[in-house]
Amino acid sequence: MNGYSIEDSHRIQQRAAQYRQRYPQFANWAKGRGVIEHTDLTQVRVFDLCQELVCAGRYDSLDDALIIFEAADTLTNAAMWLVAHMTYASRVDLSGQPLAADDFKENPQGHTGGSLNMVPAYLGYTAANALAGLTRSWLMGQGHCVAAIESVNILLGNLHPEQQARYTLDEAGLSRLVSDFYSYAVTPDGTPGVPLGSHVNPHTAGGLIEGGYLGFAELQYTHMPLPGERLVAFLSDGAFEEQRGSDWASRWWRAEDCGLVTPVMIANGRRIDQRSTIFLQGGTDWFRQHLELNGFYPILIDGRDPAAFIWGIFEAESRLQACSEQVSAGHMRYPVKLPYLIAETVKGYGFYGAGSNAAHGTPLPAIPRFDEVSRRHFNESIARLFVPEIEIHGARDVLATHRADDRPAEKDHPLSCRDVKLQTVPEPVWLQTAVSESPMVAIDRQFVALVKANPALRIRLGNPDELRSNQMNQSLDLLKHRTLTPEPGLAESLHGSVITALNEEAVVSAALGNKGGMNLVVSYEAFAMKMIGALRQEIIFARHQKSLGRPARWLSVPVIATSHLWENGKNEQSHQDPAFGEVLMGEMSDTARVVYPPDCNSAVACLNECFRTQGQFWAMTVPKAKLPAVFDGRQAVQLLRDGAIALGEAGDVQLIAVGAYQLRVCLEVAEALAQRGLSSGVVCLLEPGRFRSPRDPIESGHQSGTSYRAELFPHDTKLRVFVCHMRPEALLGICRPLDLGPDRTLAFGYENHGGTLDTSGLLQANKCDAHSIVQAILSKSGSSGADKATL
Numbered sequence: 001m002n003g004y005s006i007e008d009s010h011r012i013q014q015r016a017a018q019y020r021q022r023y024p025q026f027a028n029w030a031k032g033r034g035v036i037e038h039t040d041l042t043q044v045r046v047f048d049l050c051q052e053l054v055c056a057g058r059y060d061s062l063d064d065a066l067i068i069f070e071a072a073d074t075l076t077n078a079a080m081w082l083v084a085h086m087t088y089a090s091r092v093d094l095s096g097q098p099l100a101a102d103d104f105k106e107n108p109q110g111h112t113g114g115s116l117n118m119v120p121a122y123l124g125y126t127a128a129n130a131l132a133g134l135t136r137s138w139l140m141g142q143g144h145c146v147a148a149i150e151s152v153n154i155l156l157g158n159l160h161p162e163q164q165a166r167y168t169l170d171e172a173g174l175s176r177l178v179s180d181f182y183s184y185a186v187t188p189d190g191t192p193g194v195p196l197g198s199h200v201n202p203h204t205a206g207g208l209i210e211g212g213y214l215g216f217a218e219l220q221y222t223h224m225p226l227p228g229e230r231l232v233a234f235l236s237d238g239a240f241e242e243q244r245g246s247d248w249a250s251r252w253w254r255a256e257d258c259g260l261v262t263p264v265m266i267a268n269g270r271r272i273d274q275r276s277t278i279f280l281q282g283g284t285d286w287f288r289q290h291l292e293l294n295g296f297y298p299i300l301i302d303g304r305d306p307a308a309f310i311w312g313i314f315e316a317e318s319r320l321q322a323c324s325e326q327v328s329a330g331h332m333r334y335p336v337k338l339p340y341l342i343a344e345t346v347k348g349y350g351f352y353g354a355g356s357n358a359a360h361g362t363p364l365p366a367i368p369r370f371d372e373v374s375r376r377h378f379n380e381s382i383a384r385l386f387v388p389e390i391e392i393h394g395a396r397d398v399l400a401t402h403r404a405d406d407r408p409a410e411k412d413h414p415l416s417c418r419d420v421k422l423q424t425v426p427e428p429v430w431l432q433t434a435v436s437e438s439p440m441v442a443i444d445r446q447f448v449a450l451v452k453a454n455p456a457l458r459i460r461l462g463n464p465d466e467l468r469s470n471q472m473n474q475s476l477d478l479l480k481h482r483t484l485t486p487e488p489g490l491a492e493s494l495h496g497s498v499i500t501a502l503n504e505e506a507v508v509s510a511a512l513g514n515k516g517g518m519n520l521v522v523s524y525e526a527f528a529m530k531m532i533g534a535l536r537q538e539i540i541f542a543r544h545q546k547s548l549g550r551p552a553r554w555l556s557v558p559v560i561a562t563s564h565l566w567e568n569g570k571n572e573q574s575h576q577d578p579a580f581g582e583v584l585m586g587e588m589s590d591t592a593r594v595v596y597p598p599d600c601n602s603a604v605a606c607l608n609e610c611f612r613t614q615g616q617f618w619a620m621t622v623p624k625a626k627l628p629a630v631f632d633g634r635q636a637v638q639l640l641r642d643g644a645i646a647l648g649e650a651g652d653v654q655l656i657a658v659g660a661y662q663l664r665v666c667l668e669v670a671e672a673l674a675q676r677g678l679s680s681g682v683v684c685l686l687e688p689g690r691f692r693s694p695r696d697p698i699e700s701g702h703q704s705g706t707s708y709r710a711e712l713f714p715h716d717t718k719l720r721v722f723v724c725h726m727r728p729e730a731l732l733g734i735c736r737p738l739d740l741g742p743d744r745t746l747a748f749g750y751e752n753h754g755g756t757l758d759t760s761g762l763l764q765a766n767k768c769d770a771h772s773i774v775q776a777i778l779s780k781s782g783s784s785g786a787d788k789a790t791l
Contacts, residue, residue: 035077047062083110089103089105090103092175113347114142122148128313128314134407136231141211141233144211153411160550163205166180169396191547205411209538217233218246219243222253225415226259227255248294250296262316264340269355288342297340299316301342313341422457433629440622443471447475451518458514459517460518462519469563515555524561539584556615557618558606562624563624592619594687595619598686627660639684652718653719655670656722661759665723670682723749730749748766
């Protein structure tokens with residue numbers, strides 16, 4: 001199973017026996033504790049690691065190093081004990097007495113099996129940090145296993161202030177913890193009533209992503225650590241069959257701009273209702289072969305033992321560091337075979353029902369509060385895990401080496417404390433009005449200027465294969481596709497910063513992972529929909545951080561949608577989809593900035609402002625075709641600052657344009673109405689979310705000023721006409737305060753009509769052309785038949 005022959009296994013047994021015989025302290029540790037057992041292989045590996053640490057001068061003796069391993073065993077049992085209580089109990093008893101019926105929840109909830117499996121993994125990570133005297137970063141893709149993280153963090157005192165105050169390491173504090181878990185508590189203002197959730201969230205000390213959308217951690221971890229940083233990424237075999245692209249990690253990893261990464265697969269063999277695909281395909285032997293074929297170096301460890309994780313982390317980092325040095329010396333070439341830990345375990349190991357489908361959630365056959373048999377199973381299981389309170393405190397002190405080693409707490413690991421700002425934001429090249437240029441060409445020019453002005457920042461440009469089509473020629477020529485075998489004469493490089501793959505999830509994840517640098521993602525509007533899951537997870541997490549007063553401080557990330565609905569008429573209707581912006585306008589507008597720049601100057605103004613901000617995501621729908629500049633530089637900045645701007649005086653009819661082609665149509669309509677004696681004014685609405693009804697105080701602070709809104713959108717307007725890039729119903733819902741009611745409001749946009757048409761044909765098919773809009777206005781205003789002449 002571990003790739004060892006019978007002869008090898010026999011030698012391992014002999015070595016382990018010799019170590020136990022010669023070293024009493026080692027023999028004492030090797031006995032294990034509670035449900036933790038140490039296989040002969042793990043014993044040999046741990047002995048060798050301890051000897052290396054002694055030789056390196058980190059410890060004076062084997063016994064000194066073993067203290068860390070003993071503490072890990074102690075706390076692993078205690079944390080698993082606490083995880084079981086979080087699912088089922090409403091209180092804990094630190095004396096170890098069995099719980100009575102009234103001590104259990106009426107409606108137990110939790111992802112118990114996966115959380116139990118994550119305890120030795122996360123505890124092994126923290127112990128490895130203590131053993132090495134450095135703080136690695138961590139990432140967990142299976143966010144529903146948060147009980148493991150919270151339990152270990154609480155036992156170690158690794159908490160944010162709001163949890164530190166509520167979950168003290170005593171019977172009262174731990175009882176509050178287990179009672180709060182899935183309590184569904186809510187405050188009068190509708191926010192969660194406890195600093196605890198069902199998944200990783202900003203209350204979770206050191207958490208980076210919620211992990212609610214499985215598979216994205218696998219796509220991000222390679223791009224996360226900067227050189228000199230280390231990351232341990234916990235992954236699940238259930239998520240292995242989610243987002244594709246995790247197999248490409250070695251395709252992207254370079255020692256020159258990436259830190260050490262250690263992916264760890266928690267291979268418990270089960271999803272929710274059945275065995276995982278890995279095990280249906282042939283188990284860890286099949287997975288090991290799969291990894292080898294895809295550029296990894298698989299290392300099998302015992303996923304039930306924190307000591308195995310400790311050794312595995314050291315081994316993986318040592319191998320990757322050695323490969324990096326060999327590449328630097330010219331003795332090896334990329335791709336480096338990334339070490340990959342496969343932690344074999346049983347779902348829910350250490351508690352009743354381990355290995356069953358039920359272990360995923362609530363493994364007991366019934367609710368212990370109402371069922372004596374289940375209550376007995378619970379009490380028998382936790383008795384094997386019980387650790388006296390005094391021993392928990394002692395083990396906690398052993399791992400608390402942060403001050404002595406001058407290292408940050410795990411909650412403050414490097415990736416969780418990003419604070420990135422641009423040294424220089426170059427002034428854009430502002431075009432004079434009426435000069436025509438593709439807004440994407442302007443974006444390209446400005447992004448290159450930003451990159452050159454900030455050379456210290458690592459760049460990730462996410463690209464699903466169409467950068468030249470998207471007019472990003474200068475950026476591509478400067479940054480180049482990252483590839484293992486550059487093709488002569490093309491913009492390719494071994495160390496390129498452009499992450500290119502026909503997989504939107506993978507390329508957007510490259511940018512989302514690179515929170516230590518500067519990012520840009522460019523995709524076709526219709527295909528950008530595939531990025532929504534990844535983006536929404538990040539948006540929600542960043543917004544919750546802001547709500548807690550700990551806002552994210554990485555550079556905001558622009559995601560540009562090109563070849564948009566109105567420019568993609570040459571393709572069929574599947575390519576004509578405005579839902580990318582529509583969906584993201586449903587998120588909180590202060591974090592998800594959805595903008596529709598109408599020309600080149602407004603486009604580069606948006607890009608610059610994006611990179612002046614932190615912790616936001618900018619969804620920019622940008623035209624590719626050459627269009628005349630409507631606004632000069634000063635007006636573009638004003639448009640961005642206020643969210644909208646008026647072109648000329650107001651009139652009886654107010655035309656509100658959202659989008660580049662929509663602004664052109666509105667200007668045509670205004671001219672046609674003037675010929676018929678109807679006065680009209682045009683407003684360009686850049687960011688609809690600035691004019692919505694705010695849903696909380698933070699979003700309210702992002703809204704356009706009240707006086708400016710009243711000036712720009714007077715309530716006594718006789719007829720307000722929206723002409724928008726997206727579906728009109730979506731815009732009216734967002735801009736509800738601007739809606740004057742059905743008698744005084746018209747809205748035009750995408751009506752789900754399309755096909756192989758040009759831009760003017762698409763506008764006409766959706767009744768968004770100037771002729772259709774003029775006729776509708778004249779009809780609504782009650783003008784005479786003579787005024788309804790054809791344009």
